[in-house]
Amino acid sequence: MKRATKLRRFVLFAFGFLFTAMQPAFPVQPRWANKATAFPNLCYSDKAAACKPLHIPAPDGKSSVEVLYRKDLSSLADDWWLQAYLRVTAPGTSAREAALPDNFEGATNAEILWSPDSRGFFVNGSDSAITGSMYVYLADEPTQPKDITEEAQRDMLKEFPPCKAAFPNAHDAKGCKKASRYQVPGCEYGKPDPKYTAESYMVGIDWVNASTILVMAEIPCDTLFGGIMCQVMGYELEVPSGRILKRIDAKHLKLDWQKSIAWKFRMPEPPLYCE
Numbered sequence: 001m002k003r004a005t006k007l008r009r010f011v012l013f014a015f016g017f018l019f020t021a022m023q024p025a026f027p028v029q030p031r032w033a034n035k036a037t038a039f040p041n042l043c044y045s046d047k048a049a050a051c052k053p054l055h056i057p058a059p060d061g062k063s064s065v066e067v068l069y070r071k072d073l074s075s076l077a078d079d080w081w082l083q084a085y086l087r088v089t090a091p092g093t094s095a096r097e098a099a100l101p102d103n104f105e106g107a108t109n110a111e112i113l114w115s116p117d118s119r120g121f122f123v124n125g126s127d128s129a130i131t132g133s134m135y136v137y138l139a140d141e142p143t144q145p146k147d148i149t150e151e152a153q154r155d156m157l158k159e160f161p162p163c164k165a166a167f168p169n170a171h172d173a174k175g176c177k178k179a180s181r182y183q184v185p186g187c188e189y190g191k192p193d194p195k196y197t198a199e200s201y202m203v204g205i206d207w208v209n210a211s212t213i214l215v216m217a218e219i220p221c222d223t224l225f226g227g228i229m230c231q232v233m234g235y236e237l238e239v240p241s242g243r244i245l246k247r248i249d250a251k252h253l254k255l256d257w258q259k260s261i262a263w264k265f266r267m268p269e270p271p272l273y274c275e
Contacts (some may be wrong), residue, residue: 028109032124032203032216034262036111039067041104041125044081050084058118063090063139065112065121084110088142089178098142100125101135117210120239124203134204136239148242149215152235153198155244157219160228161187162196166272167226175226176274184226206260211239214248214257227272 010154028038043051054067069082096256104110104125120138123145135145162184166175169183181187182207184187186196205214221230234248234257248256254265 013179024123030111030262031109031126032262033111033113033122033205034260035206036113036124036204036262038109038111039084041084041100041107041110042070042081045079045093048082051084054113056112058114058121058139059116060118063088063114063118065114067112086137088137088139090139093140096142098137098145101133101145101147103133112209113204115207115239119210122204122207122213126203134202136213138240146240146242148213148237148240149202149217151242151244152202152215152217152233152237153200155235155247156200157186157192157196157198157235159186159233159247160219160231160271161192161273162225162228163192164273165225165227166274174274175272181226181274183224184228185224205234205257208236212236212245213239214260216253216261227274230268231271232268241269 019131021146028040030036030038039054040051045051048179051069052141053069056065056067058064060215061196066087067084068087069084071080072083073080086098086100087095088098100110100123107125110123110125112121112123118135118139121181122134122136124134126133134149136148140269163181163186164183165181165187166209167180167183168175169180172180175181200217202215202217205216213236215235217233217235219225219228219231222227232250232253234253235244235252236246236248237243238245254267258265
């Protein structure tokens with residue numbers, strides 16, 4: 001009887017171990033695009049076990065992306081880390097390696113979402129919960145990631161003009177004196193700075209169709225941006241041109257796209273402007 005009980009326990013233990021071993025491990029969850037596959041962008045030597053190769057098949061089952069890692073050394077002889085890179089396979093071409101974009105360097109995690117027609121994918125990279133950037137890779141030309149957000153960046157400057165933003169401070173509670181507004185990035189002597197490079201964060205949320213990506217743009221949530229901080233817009237962008245096909249305000253972004261967004265979207269406070 002005791003032997004039978006021990007045997008039964010062993011069988012249950014073995015089954016439980018096997019079941020657990022068969023479960024896919026997802027140590028990283030998507031931060032931006034709910035349907036994306038997320039992975040560590042880099043792992044320092046003490047966390048190297050978290051950086052495991054990953055196979056991400058395209059919807060057609062013919063193309064794929066492999067996330068692989070190579071060792072990089074720091075200036076310190078005893079320190080190193082694993083850095084992610086991609087190996088892209090598409091019909092009619094040999095597998096090709098592609099680096100993640102340069103400005104992903106130092107970012108903790110990244111995520112990939114294939115297009116419905118399997119001809120490309122976008123990659124989000126971020127180093128915190130409030131920053132992000134995205135690039136598009138075409139499966140037959142993966143070595144040249146494309147930043148398609150330039151037109152959307154310019155539109156954000158028009159949508160939320162920095163020179164009209166209030167900038168409350170100790171000397172001007174309403175933040176509407178000219179001297180206050182000069183402090184907002186992109187505003188020089190009360191007029192838009194023509195040399196200013198927009199700093200909105202841009203992340204891919206979902207594919208609208210095979211040639212259109214929904215991108216979320218956000219003014220950084222930093223008091224440096226005064227009354228326009230945290231403002232959000234959605235853009236449907238054509239791939240690969242980046243042409244704006246549709247603008248979506250924060251309200252409709254939440255109503256229509258919450259299922260595609262990997263976090264609970266909260267409406268930003270209304271922007272504060274000076275007359």
